[in-house]
Structure formats: C-alpha cells, structure tokens
Amino acid sequence: MFAAIASGNPLQLSAEVPNSNSLQHTIVLSSTKPKSYSHISVFILPNVTFPPEFAGTVYFKLSPAEEFKFFGYLSAEKPSAIFKVRLPNLNVSAPGEPGDGLGEIDMEDEIPGEEPTPGNVSEIIIGISIESKDQAFAKVQELKLQQAAPNSSNSLVVARTNSSAIANPGQLARMYPVVTQQLAARIVKHAHNYLTGFLDSQGNVPIKCFDNWWNKFKTRLQMDAQFLNEVTEE
Template structure:
C-alpha cells in the first residue's frame, strides 16, 4: 500500500503488520553500505484505494527496541510526504527545508552522550497507521506542541531513549514556563472574547455557553492550532 525512498537507495515497499486487519504497515529502510541520508520520500502506491476520511500517520524509529515517534501523515488529498534527515558531521548545511512543513529527523545517540560520529545510518524503521483523519490531525497538533527542538520551530526530533520528552502539561510548564504562560493567556482571552457576547444584565454567563465554547475551541485546535497566534491579550 505504501512505499518509501531514502536518498541514494532503492524504493522499498511496505509490509502489512500481522493481525492489524490491514491498518498498520512498516517499511524498513536499510543500506548495503553506510549512507548519508538527506531526504526520505514516502507515498501511497498508485492504484491503491485509500479511504477519503482516513489518514496514514507516519512514525519513525531507529531500532526495533525503540518506540515510534509521530512525524506526519499521508492521505488521499496528500498522497506523499518528504522528510528531511539531518545527520551530524555530514556536509548538509545547504539542504533545503523539508517539504509540506514536516519535521527533521535528528539522529542522536544517547548511549554515548554524543552525536553519531560517523554521520551514517544503517537502518530507519517507518511505521504507518491508518486511522480517522480527525484523530490523526489531533495527534499531530499535540506532537507539535510537545516538540523539543530549539533550532527550528517547525522541526520534530527523534531522539534516543532517555532524552527530554514532554509528556504532560507540568513538564511543558517546567521546561518552557514563558511559552506556557503565553499559551494559557491566549486560551483565557479566547474564552473571554467568546463568552462576553452572552452576558446577561447581571454580568453572568450561562454554563452552557462555556460548554459550547470549549467544544468549538477543541475542534478548531484539532484542525489548526495556529489560530491562537491571532488572539491578542490586550
């Protein structure tokens, strides 16, 4: 159903994960000799019937023992995606930005505390999970909020186990206190702007109006969290 090409390598097809009813697939990108990957292209194969209300969420990991990390998705409207692989000590500073605004895969080796000195990689494992599109978009928005790359706001980073990963609001507030304050302020202001339109003569707002705001807010956040940038706090 899917295929991927890493720079300098042959096309490799996906394999269906057993007992997944065709909803999960993997692609193992290997090299017969060390490669300095620069980009990975993933796409839905031609003549494949892909459900319009679903998406194939794309995950990466560096070895079978590690956990998958979410990086993007493909769908009937976006049947392909390009991922930029940034390997240390490789003369790749002139690489163009990844297509479709998707993330970089930053290869780091936590076992030694240093980046991979050889600038090469023998294997990348890609996982694709077919799931409802709204669910896939919500997952991506959550991951983008939790991203820990400090160099590129649009980058997502795959790291070795043991490195900082944000998994809770408390961790977000501890690592990025200022950003957390700004986020909270924008959410409160957005709620205030909406609810002031329902004030009664005594300055009260029906609880149902708050419930309606929260439902609409979550739906919009799943579609495009960038709208929060437009909320002014004055």
C-alpha cells in the same frame, strides 16, 4: 499499500504487520553498509484507493528496540510526503559500532540551492498507522504545539527516549494535552464497558466490581498497553 525511497537508494515497499491494531504497515530502509540519506519520500502507491475519511500517520525509529516517533501523515488529498534527514555527527561509525542515531528530520520543502547534509544512517524503520482523520490531525496539532514551544527547534528530532523527561501526570498533561485527553477518555470508556455488566436494578455497581476492574486493567496495561488503541472514546 505504501512505499518509501531514500535519495540514491532503491524503492522499498511496505509490509503489513499481522494482528496489529496500532502500526499496520512498516517499511525498513536498510543496506549492507551504511549510506548517506538526505531525503526520504513516503507515499501511497498509485494503484491504491485510500479511504477519504482516514489518514496514514507516519512514524520513524532507528531500531526495533526504540520507540516510534510521529512525524506526519498521508491521505487521499496528501498521498506523499518528503522528510529531510540531517545528522549532527558526520563521523561514520565502523561496522558493528553503534552510530549517533538519526539526527533531524523536518517536513519543510527543500530550500533551492541548499546542499544536503552528509551523514551516516544504516537503517531507518518507518511505521504507518491507518487512523481516522480526527486522530491524525490531533497528533499534527500537538506536534505543531511542541515545535512552537520555547527552546524548540524548527526541525524534528528522532532521539532515544529519556525516561526522566516526564516525572508525573501533570508534566504529561502539560507536554501532551491532546494525547492525555485521549488516554483519559479511553480509560474511562474501558471502565464503563466493564462496569455496565454489573449494574443492579437501581443502576448502581458494587465497589468490589470497580476494584476488580482496576486490578485487571493494571495487569493488562503492564502486559500490552496497545490494547487501549482498540477502545473507542465514544
């Protein structure tokens, strides 16, 4: 359904992720030896009829152990996107040694006459999730707000997750207001779906049922938080 190509490298087709409700497609741009990537194009294949009410949100990461980071989307009206890759450290790591990771990726159009920044990327993993346009555009809006924040670079950066960056729910809500709202709505909907099965004739639910839901919810959240993607907010 999708494909990607890094400048000067072969075209790579997407692979479907079985039994997935989050990232349904992945593309791995890799090589037997490190290469310098300056631009990456991601696009919907020409023979694919993409549903107009959905969008394919695009994510990047450097290894299977890292977290995907959102960078943009594809749709029937926007079947392709070009991501400009820059690396802050131009030293090439020796084989087997960890590199400094992917530096900057932005979605701006290429500036005429600008030379691509050389660097070394041995593997980039692209994840694509098919979501409603409302969800995709909410993520785009949140990304724009992050970029517009004080001390924020105009470019997007793929970096290792800093676990100390968000220390409490208030910081989460301030940094990611849209995602926090979506998370709260899905938790409430999950509780509602569970508790409606225990309504009595007066429309009340025993508090014990709520306690049971909460304990089960926490256990499932620890095992696989992706189940929240299956909960609709409406």
